[in-house]
Amino acid sequence: MNGAGAGRGQSNLIALLERGLVVDEQVLSGRGASERFAPTVQAMLTRAGWDAPPELVAAVVGPGSFTGLRASLSLAAGLVRGWGCRGVGVRLGDALRATMQQEEATILCLARRGRIFVDPPVYDAYALPVKQIQPGSWAAVAGDAVYGDDALPELSESAGGDVLGREVVRLPYAAPTAEGIFRAACRSSESGSVRAYALEPLYVDPPEAKPPAGGLRPTPR
Known part of the structure; x- marks a missing residue:
C-alpha cells in the first residue's frame, strides 16, 4: 500500500500479492484518493476471493502527503490488528530503490x-x-x-x-510499484538491508496546522 502521494499523479496504489506476484492492483489518484483506500481494499479482497488473512501487510510510511499517509497507514494498522498478521512499514525511497533495483x-x-x-x-x-x-x-x-x-x-x-x-x-521512475514495496518489506524482515518501520507516518516536513492563539480547550470531564 502506498498513500504517500495522495492527491497527486498516479503514485498511490493498493495491491494484493501472492508469492511476490500481483493478483490485483488499483491505482488511486486525484482529490479524495485517501478516502477511497478502505472501500478499495474491501472490493479487491472480494474480487480475489481471499477468505483467510494474509501473512503480511506492507505500506509506505513516507515521506509524503500528510493526509494520504494518515489514511493509508491507519488502514494498514487496523488490518494488521484485525487479521493478526505481520505489518511492515517501509520508507518511500527504499521501496522505489527496490522497484528499480538501483x-x-x-x-x-x-x-x-x-x-x-x-x-x-x-x-x-x-x-x-x-x-x-x-x-x-x-x-x-x-x-x-x-x-x-x-x-x-x-x-x-x-x-x-x-x-x-x-x-x-x-531514472524514469516516479513512484514504487507494488512488487517494489513488497521486496523492500521482505528485505527489512529477512536480511535487515532495509530498515523496517512501524506503521506510522514518517513526517519530515513540519505540519502546517498550528495550535490556536488562545490555546487548546480543556479536556471535557
Missing part, C-alpha cells in the same frame, strides 16, 4: 511550498527548497520531482533543468 539512487519527491523530500540510500530523509539542492556525490536520482507529469522544471531533464547538473542520471 540501491544507490537518491529519491527526490514533491513536498509543499517549492520544497522537495530527499531520501538518500544511507541517511535519513529530509526536506529542503529546490534551490538549495547540492547533488554532491549523487550518481542517480528518481522520484516524482524528477520524472513524470508533476516533475519540477528545475529538475526535469526534458525541461532543461540544470539544478542537478548533467552528470547526475535521472
